[in-house]
Amino acid sequence: MLNNQGRPTHAGTAQPSARTFTGNRALMMEEALIFETGRLDVTGVDIEPPAAFTPSLGGLERRAPLDLPGLSEPETMRHYVRLSQKNFSIDAGLYPLGSCTMKHNPRLNEKMARLPGFADIHPLQPVSTVPGALALLAQLGHWLTTMTGMAAVSLVPKAGAHGELCGMMAIKAAIAARGEAATRRVVLVPDSAHGTNPATAALIGFEVRAVPARADGTVDPASVAALMGPDVAAIMLTNPNTCGIFERDIVAIAAIIHEGGGYFYCDGANFNAIVGKTRTGDLGVDAMHINLHKTFSTPHGGGGPGSGPVVLSERLAAFAPVPFVRKSATGLDLVEHAEGQSFGRMSAFHGQMGMFVRALSYMLSHGADGLREASEDAVLNANYVRVCLNDVMSSPFGERPCMHEVLFDDEWLKGSGVTTLDFAKAMIDEGYHPMTMYFPLVVHGAMLIEPTESESLAALDLFIMTLRDLAFSAKRGETGRFTDAPHLAQRRRLDETRAARTPKLRWTPPEVAKAAE
Amino acid sequence: MSTLYYTKDHEYISVDGDIGTIGITDHAQQALGDVVFIELPKAGTKLARGKEAAVVESVKAASDVYAAASGEVLEVNKALEAAPGTVNEDAQGRGWFFRLKLSNKAELGDLMDAAAYEAFLKTLD
Amino acid sequence: MRYHPHTKSEREAMLARIGVASIDALFADIPADKRLEGLLDLPHGLSEMAVERQLGALAARNVVAGSVPFFCGAGAYRHYVPASVDHLIQRSEFLTSYTPYQPEIAQGTLQYLFEFQTQVAALTGMEVANASMYDGSTAAAEAVLMAHRLTRRSKAVLSGGLHPHYAEAIRTLTAMAGEEASLMPADLRAEEDILAEIDNDTSCVVVQSPDVFGNLRDLRPIAARAHEKGALLIAVFTEVMALGLIEPPGAMGADIVVGEGQSLGNGLNFGGPYVGLMATRQNFIRQMPGRLCGETVDAEGRRGFVLTLSTREQHIRRDKATSNICTNSGLCALAFTIHMSLLGAKGLRQLALVNHARASALAEQLRKVAGVEVINKSFFNEFAVRLKGSASEIVETLAESRVLAGVPYARLAPQAGLDDILLVAVTETTTDADAEALIAALQGALPC
Known part of the structure; x- marks a missing residue:
């Protein structure tokens, strides 16, 4: 299955807004590329040249030119500070990207990750010199397995999708160990799943079979039973699902999969809704990744680095990758080489230590009580937004409560001349980051709003009033507010068609660029 | 004189003798948005009906194009590589994808004619 | 909890607006027998100060690379970051x-x-x-x-x-x-x-x-x-x-x-x-x-x-x-x-040259140590040495005297039969005193 729901991606043309000599507009600064302002003979780092010596480069000295300009420190500061000012951020405003969990990033966690005892230790220095690091890995593992009620955890995966890969590799290894590698080749994936699920399954040679959703957005055990057979290796099910709904028949689904000889992979992207309310292991899950950058608030950093530990059931624990920490009579051992049934190594070193420290700092700060409160407030906030908007917008699955995120479709915009995309862009002018749009694919013109527990009641009320104002405006036919939006951001709509038709992926000097044309 | 047939996957096949010209319909190009890339089959490829033959991509979407009927690829529309936007401008004209030498014209009987396709589109709304 | 803005009365007002009696009503889709009634078996939340104390204690148990003569590389390198x-x-x-x-x-x-x-x-x-x-x-x-x-x-x-x-x-x-x-x-x-x-x-x-x-x-x-x-x-x-x-x-x-x-x-x-x-x-x-x-x-x-x-x-x-x-x-x-923008091509070249010069100097010194054979004809800032004895054991011995001598190849590949090979990395952060400490420690640990 491919995503074949398109939307406009050309920029159109707009009248230039008020001109200034610089192109700047007060605090909104234009900023050139470093290649246009830097000079080849400038460096912002003072380096003492070495005394004369005989190099040992085996005749492989660099001869190719390296045309990378340098900047002095003040120029560097200004360049990147100005770039930063072109970004929306959680710290600056409500960022309701559904399924992404843009919650507050506590600064204590940054401080802890920078303690030299964590930040300045080498992954391969003698194990005897890093007992504190091993203890941290063990402690994080304990929190994760306790919260999920699972037998084991692998901290290795470097992002959510990497975690999916880890869990599915463990499943593939377990199936091979049963001698069924040749026969169990199918993975069931609901239509509403995040694209990484089918991509992961396909990456390691599984065939993907789609499971339809029923009218309320959840998976029907009967559909799973109809697809289950001796060729099915696993199901990949997101819970709570991408529509923001808890799969209420999850226990029955797990039973069908297990009775048929398969494994249950749960996509834990939305685990933040249920921490302290139920345990994954009690629901029959065999493997689940946990996005530390979502549920446990390690910063998203403009798209990474993430961290995606995977918790495993008793049935899969033996197949976990190396390295991992194991309790021994004398303390903690670090197992770095595959033994027994481990499926091996999937990356260098021990995982995203910097993210582990931040996540553990978050967990210790919250405690069992605070973690439950975070889930409850996230769900409370999403439902509050839902009831305050559902008279003006349309819900594809009716009036039912949601979990941590609320899904609307574009039925209510029909005939208004305004699309989901236009509505999202108008939110930018109002100072909000748009919600997730056009996902999940099972809903037309989807708008997925996740306010998170970090938002105060006052912030939610203003957000709701803004969306209501926009909704009424769209219904009144004030299309100008939408179809050209954003009007007030650093940039107007960007021509994505042009970017894709003639990809320009790096800077080239003007003379070279001109010659190429 | 050519005859037009349509599939439920929004492909058309324009048949002239035993040659069929395949592309995507105007409805399909509108749904995809600005087309930015097209992957075409190689001339000489033998395609079975319903088999994936090409891929058409816009910025935010991609769609498989299936062989509307069985046959051997005689020719592909090379011009689309440099100008994929032709599909948006003239999907059922200059925006054709490839031509097949049809191996079983009886298959065409299972496809829709223009009126049936129009009616089919109405059911999708 | 310091990260959660709502007061008790605000939560109650919101639940009333939603039209449910309790927060648990919003979790009704979780099967009744799978709901957690009490809290997870984990500690209660801590203040910033208490978290810092706990994590600081863990961090303090590790030997910080920057605090000792340090020669580990093999895929991760200690450089100075401005x-x-x-x-x-x-x-x-x-x-x-x-x-x-x-x-x-x-x-x-x-x-x-x-x-x-x-x-x-x-x-x-x-x-x-x-x-x-x-x-x-x-x-x-x-x-x-x-x-x-x-x-x-x-x-x-x-x-x-x-x-x-x-x-x-x-x-x-x-x-x-x-x-x-x-x-x-x-x-x-x-x-x-x-x-x-x-x-x-x-x-x-x-x-x-x-x-x-x-x-x-x-x-x-x-x-x-x-x-x-x-x-x-x-x-x-x-x-x-x-x-x-x-x-x-x-x-x-x-x-x-x-x-x-x-x-x-x-x-x-x-x-x-x-x-x-x-x-x-x-x-x-x-x-x-x-x-x-x-x-x-x-x-x-x-x-x-x-x-x-x-x-x-x-x-x-x-x-x-x-x-x-x-x-x-x-x-x-x-x-x-x-x-990279701070360095520019000029700074990067100079920095790379310093790395190579320092590595070359250490390689030169190591060649003179009995029981050490420098393997490489060419290298940048890391090279392999053959030690008289198990590299892992020697690295452990040196670690006891707070010299982190490098990465034994056997740590990466125990089956390769190269137990006597040590990978030694040198960067701009390595001082002359660090190099001398390594030489002295090796001389003390190797059989003459």
Whole structure:
């Protein structure tokens, strides 16, 4: 299955807004590329040249030119500070990207990750010199397995999708160990799943079979039973699902999969809704990744680095990758080489230590009580937004409560001349980051709003009033507010068609660029 | 004189003798948005009906194009590589994808004619 | 809880507005017998001060690299990171933003990614680079699958000079994908006959330079043979700083270049997060995994940047995507690009030269130590030595006197039969006193 729901991606043309000599507009600064302002003979780092010596480069000295300009420190500061000012951020405003969990990033966690005892230790220095690091890995593992009620955890995966890969590799290894590698080749994936699920399954040679959703957005055990057979290796099910709904028949689904000889992979992207309310292991899950950058608030950093530990059931624990920490009579051992049934190594070193420290700092700060409160407030906030908007917008699955995120479709915009995309862009002018749009694919013109527990009641009320104002405006036919939006951001709509038709992926000097044309 | 047939996957096949010209319909190009890339089959490829033959991509979407009927690829529309936007401008004209030498014209009987396709589109709304 | 704004009365008012009696009514879809009644069996929340005390105690149990004579490398290198780098990456607008899905309000992230891609392409000598991968090892594994797609073959040849972790990451992924990657024996002196391994079924050969033992390798003959057989050359590096001084893989015929970028801008962090680099030829970009940023214009005709060519990716292609990857290593890439902008080509070359000079000086001193044999004819800032005795045991002995002498090769590959080989890395942070401490400690620990 491919995503074949398109939307406009050309920029159109707009009248230039008020001109200034610089192109700047007060605090909104234009900023050139470093290649246009830097000079080849400038460096912002003072380096003492070495005394004369005989190099040992085996005749492989660099001869190719390296045309990378340098900047002095003040120029560097200004360049990147100005770039930063072109970004929306959680710290600056409500960022309701559904399924992404843009919650507050506590600064204590940054401080802890920078303690030299964590930040300045080498992954391969003698194990005897890093007992504190091993203890941290063990402690994080304990929190994760306790919260999920699972037998084991692998901290290795470097992002959510990497975690999916880890869990599915463990499943593939377990199936091979049963001698069924040749026969169990199918993975069931609901239509509403995040694209990484089918991509992961396909990456390691599984065939993907789609499971339809029923009218309320959840998976029907009967559909799973109809697809289950001796060729099915696993199901990949997101819970709570991408529509923001808890799969209420999850226990029955797990039973069908297990009775048929398969494994249950749960996509834990939305685990933040249920921490302290139920345990994954009690629901029959065999493997689940946990996005530390979502549920446990390690910063998203403009798209990474993430961290995606995977918790495993008793049935899969033996197949976990190396390295991992194991309790021994004398303390903690670090197992770095595959033994027994481990499926091996999937990356260098021990995982995203910097993210582990931040996540553990978050967990210790919250405690069992605070973690439950975070889930409850996230769900409370999403439902509050839902009831305050559902008279003006349309819900594809009716009036039912949601979990941590609320899904609307574009039925209510029909005939208004305004699309989901236009509505999202108008939110930018109002100072909000748009919600997730056009996902999940099972809903037309989807708008997925996740306010998170970090938002105060006052912030939610203003957000709701803004969306209501926009909704009424769209219904009144004030299309100008939408179809050209954003009007007030650093940039107007960007021509994505042009970017894709003639990809320009790096800077080239003007003379070279001109010659190429 | 050519005859037009349509599939439920929004492909058309324009048949002239035993040659069929395949592309995507105007409805399909509108749904995809600005087309930015097209992957075409190689001339000489033998395609079975319903088999994936090409891929058409816009910025935010991609769609498989299936062989509307069985046959051997005689020719592909090379011009689309440099100008994929032709599909948006003239999907059922200059925006054709490839031509097949049809191996079983009886298959065409299972496809829709223009009126049936129009009616089919109405059911999708 | 200090991170949660609601008061008790606000929560009650909100529940009333929603029309439910209690918060648990919103969790009604969880099967009744699966709901947790009490709290999880975990401690209660702590104040900032208490958390800092606990984590500080854990951190204090580790030997900090910067506090001792330190020579560990093997894929992670201790360099000095300018203070401005860490300050800038902690700007809220970089730290707490998401993937730039809304380009109108994410030009900051997009522009630095464009700058990053340009820098990586220039450093590696390639036409284009992506917006980064998880790390060097996973980038290498993805590169092999990319080569398989491009060549429609499924047999990779891995050099014996490849970092064993990288080789394992590649072999795990290819084995799971039903493909093949054959690994040559550990190649201490860069003497392997890799050309003989390349045949008409080979999809790619994967060669690291500087290799895991530190040897620099001429990639040109390998590229020539690979191309003659219709295969691709994947060049790997674990020390990006070397590219300031040595001929880049792109200038030697590499088709895909992958490596670890941690050395620029990023600390050791016990192995992660790091930043994987990947560069290739322009005409291969549709098979390249990972995010790509491209230049375009906005509706007023002003230059701007967007994520582009995303039809390769999982959110559109789903099971037909080039990879399942959906993030890059954003903030680490930012640290890389800021450090690189500060250095410029001039600074990078000087810094690389200092690394090479310090490593050369230590190699020279070690040659004079009884019981130590320096293996390498060529190297950048890391080389292999053969010790009289088990390298692991000697490293442990030296660690007791707080000298971290390097990485025993056997730690990476216990079965290779190279128990006496130690990998020694030297950077600009290594002082003369550190070098003297290492020499003295080795002299004390080795049998004469």
